[in-house]
Amino acid sequence: MKHRPATILIVDDQLPNRRLLEVLLAPEGYVTWSAASGREALERIALEAPDLILLDVMMPDMDGHTMARILKSKPQTSAIPIIMVTAMVDRHSRLGSLEAGAEDVLTVPVDRAELWLRVRNLLRLKAFNDFLRDHGAILEKQVRARTAELQRFRTAMDATADAIFLIDRTSLLFVEVNATACSMSGYTREELFKLGPAALGGTEPDAARRVIEDVVAGHVEHRLADVQLRRKDGRQVSIEVTRTAHRLDEHWTVVAVARDVTERKKAEHRLHHLAHYDALTSLPNRTLFYEVLRKTIGQASDGRGRVAVLIVDLDHFKKVNDTLGHAVGDELLVRFSDRLASCIQLRDAVGRLGGDEFAIVLMQEDPHDDVQARAVSVAHAIREALHAPFDLRGRSVVSTASIGISIYPEDANSADTLLQYADTAMYQAKQGGRDTSRFFTPQMNADALVRLELEMALRDALDNEEFVLHYQPKVHLGTGRVVGVEALLRWQRPGHGLVSPADFIPVLEECGLMVRAGDWVIASVCRQIRLWRASGIGDVQVAVNIAQRQFIEGDLEAEIARVLAGNDIPAHLLELELTESSLMANTAHTVAVLQGLRRRGLQISVDDFGTGYSSLAYLRRFPVDKLKIDIAFIRDITSRPDDAAITLAIIGLAHSLKLEVIAEGVETAAQLAFLQGHGCDQIQGYYFSRPLPLAALEVLLREGHALPPVTAMATAADAEAVALLAPR
Ligand SMILES: Nc1nc2c(ncn2[C@@H]2O[C@@H]3COP(=O)(O)O[C@H]4[C@@H](O)[C@H](n5cnc6c(=O)[nH]c(N)nc65)O[C@@H]4COP(=O)(O)O[C@H]3[C@H]2O)c(=O)[nH]1
Numbered sequence: 001m002k003h004r005p006a007t008i009l010i011v012d013d014q015l016p017n018r019r020l021l022e023v024l025l026a027p028e029g030y031v032t033w034s035a036a037s038g039r040e041a042l043e044r045i046a047l048e049a050p051d052l053i054l055l056d057v058m059m060p061d062m063d064g065h066t067m068a069r070i071l072k073s074k075p076q077t078s079a080i081p082i083i084m085v086t087a088m089v090d091r092h093s094r095l096g097s098l099e100a101g102a103e104d105v106l107t108v109p110v111d112r113a114e115l116w117l118r119v120r121n122l123l124r125l126k127a128f129n130d131f132l133r134d135h136g137a138i139l140e141k142q143v144r145a146r147t148a149e150l151q152r153f154r155t156a157m158d159a160t161a162d163a164i165f166l167i168d169r170t171s172l173l174f175v176e177v178n179a180t181a182c183s184m185s186g187y188t189r190e191e192l193f194k195l196g197p198a199a200l201g202g203t204e205p206d207a208a209r210r211v212i213e214d215v216v217a218g219h220v221e222h223r224l225a226d227v228q229l230r231r232k233d234g235r236q237v238s239i240e241v242t243r244t245a246h247r248l249d250e251h252w253t254v255v256a257v258a259r260d261v262t263e264r265k266k267a268e269h270r271l272h273h274l275a276h277y278d279a280l281t282s283l284p285n286r287t288l289f290y291e292v293l294r295k296t297i298g299q300a301s302d303g304r305g306r307v308a309v310l311i312v313d314l315d316h317f318k319k320v321n322d323t324l325g326h327a328v329g330d331e332l333l334v335r336f337s338d339r340l341a342s343c344i345q346l347r348d349a350v351g352r353l354g355g356d357e358f359a360i361v362l363m364q365e366d367p368h369d370d371v372q373a374r375a376v377s378v379a380h381a382i383r384e385a386l387h388a389p390f391d392l393r394g395r396s397v398v399s400t401a402s403i404g405i406s407i408y409p410e411d412a413n414s415a416d417t418l419l420q421y422a423d424t425a426m427y428q429a430k431q432g433g434r435d436t437s438r439f440f441t442p443q444m445n446a447d448a449l450v451r452l453e454l455e456m457a458l459r460d461a462l463d464n465e466e467f468v469l470h471y472q473p474k475v476h477l478g479t480g481r482v483v484g485v486e487a488l489l490r491w492q493r494p495g496h497g498l499v500s501p502a503d504f505i506p507v508l509e510e511c512g513l514m515v516r517a518g519d520w521v522i523a524s525v526c527r528q529i530r531l532w533r534a535s536g537i538g539d540v541q542v543a544v545n546i547a548q549r550q551f552i553e554g555d556l557e558a559e560i561a562r563v564l565a566g567n568d569i570p571a572h573l574l575e576l577e578l579t580e581s582s583l584m585a586n587t588a589h590t591v592a593v594l595q596g597l598r599r600r601g602l603q604i605s606v607d608d609f610g611t612g613y614s615s616l617a618y619l620r621r622f623p624v625d626k627l628k629i630d631i632a633f634i635r636d637i638t639s640r641p642d643d644a645a646i647t648l649a650i651i652g653l654a655h656s657l658k659l660e661v662i663a664e665g666v667e668t669a670a671q672l673a674f675l676q677g678h679g680c681d682q683i684q685g686y687y688f689s690r691p692l693p694l695a696a697l698e699v700l701l702r703e704g705h706a707l708p709p710v711t712a713m714a715t716a717a718d719a720e721a722v723a724l725l726a727p728r
Pocket of ligand 1 (some may be wrong): 114472487488491500501502518523542545546547577607608630664665667683685686687689690691
């Protein structure tokens, strides 16, 4: 770059002096301007500043000192070097010039060489000063730009929701953090700078260093990590950290970007809880219980320990649900689970497998701990805990439980099988009368398999029409004639022959097929009544047994009305027999259904009467037409005074309520004579006829069989029975 020639302003009121200085300076190549007074000079400088001023001290309007002071007092002109040109050589005058701001003093007459040197030196000095000033301005500008850039960067850093920590590899301290890092940790920036990742993560410094070194070395396993950040106030925050290493010269910095994942962790925890815990009781659900059992077996197999599995099922829970509602049922389950938990020790586990079925796993603590004995005492404790009634929304409910127990390794090695065996044993406890416990035995397994087969065969039986009806006549004791029949279900099981209802009706009830089977019976009976009416046999009243479930599930009244209408038969030809216990079980609903059916003209009879402890007051509430005395009282009616007395009481009770009474299971003439002698209205039993297949019954009906006269033997037996009843 070519330098421009320096400009020098010569200020002197004397033209010759100005000319002289111009001439003297000309060889040096400077551009010279001149001014004849201080005022003119200032005007010139205002237009364009020279690089140097040669200033005469003695001038008429404004002396050189005054002008120098003016120039030095202004920032625009203060940097212009001034050489005072004066004839006064005394010290005082020279100091005055310097004090006024002049950089140098030249005395006249001016020496050319001295003038050149002083001008050149001052111009060099100015050039250097100008360079410094310009460079400073550039630097200042650069710093301002850098500061603004940093400010923008910091604003962006502070605006991010993630916390950013810069960690110095050597000192293992934070060297930069953003605002989120402060809010997330609860520390100020200054406090954080005194800490490092070890302090914040609650880890040993050595462990933190290993992580940093791994990140610097490029190992990926620590790049992304889920860790806990310990806040200043001691709280823990779950964070997800992404770490990257950056190098500047020889320095490594690790940038850790941390995201607060507390909410996500909570959601994950909630999901995990939902998947593993029962929402109602907060106990482990089937999945988690199964896992716990599997692990317990695993531990036991290492240490040759034993494990007991208990399945606990509330008895008659469905009844609570059906009669008191699901909310009360739920409350019972919650309260029951609390009592269950109080029966086990901390090391044991309890879970809810579903519905009213709970399970417990007991682990052998040491070789002397007898897990089998513990299972017995836990089962006992559970039954004891259930003795106190539950107060459920103001209702006092007493419940019992049936418990099945299986033992590892004696019974099985896998969690699945142990659970299945405990379930089988629980089922046996139910069969054994409930409110009891049973250990699994291999025989139970065989029984369970038989039962499973039975269940599957029964499902097919309905579809394959393997059921048939047998009919047992009912005889009126006044006339001796058949007044109706009872339809009794039989199952022609392929390969097994005719199966008695006692063997399959309970299974139908338990596997939920009773309503379907019951509907089939009603439909078949009504069709048969229609066929008899159309044939020469005429009207036959048929009684069908109605199971309790038929009252609870489905719409019994609508189903019967539909079938009666479909066959176009009068309702009084259909009689419904329901047991005394099912009558008592679900009173309000049962009464409503029975009233509806009775209004339609159906006959209602109470089966097995005398076994269900019905009180007279209860019986009045039910719309029934007939009581059937249970076979148990008839069997020994002629030999046991108690049975005879009960039978007489039932006959008396029925008649006082204007109900008919029928005795079932009459096998002997003596029984018949007794009943006849005490005013029983009807009988049913082998003495007159066994239950008959359709064809045999039709023969009996067509031939008009009637009861033979009471035999002499019967009369004698009757006399004996009466004697037994007589007061002793
Ligand atoms: N020892 C003796 N027994 C006699 C005598 N007379 C009749 N029986 C038997 O006593 C049972 C009377 O029927 P239940 O009390 O209603 O008792 C029935 C009833 O509760 C149930 N049941 C039968 N069919 C049905 C049905 O269609 N639906 C429902 N829900 N239950 C049914 O199965 C029970 C047993 O039925 P079954 O085996 O047919 O047994 C019948 C019958 O064969 C006798 O003189 N001596």
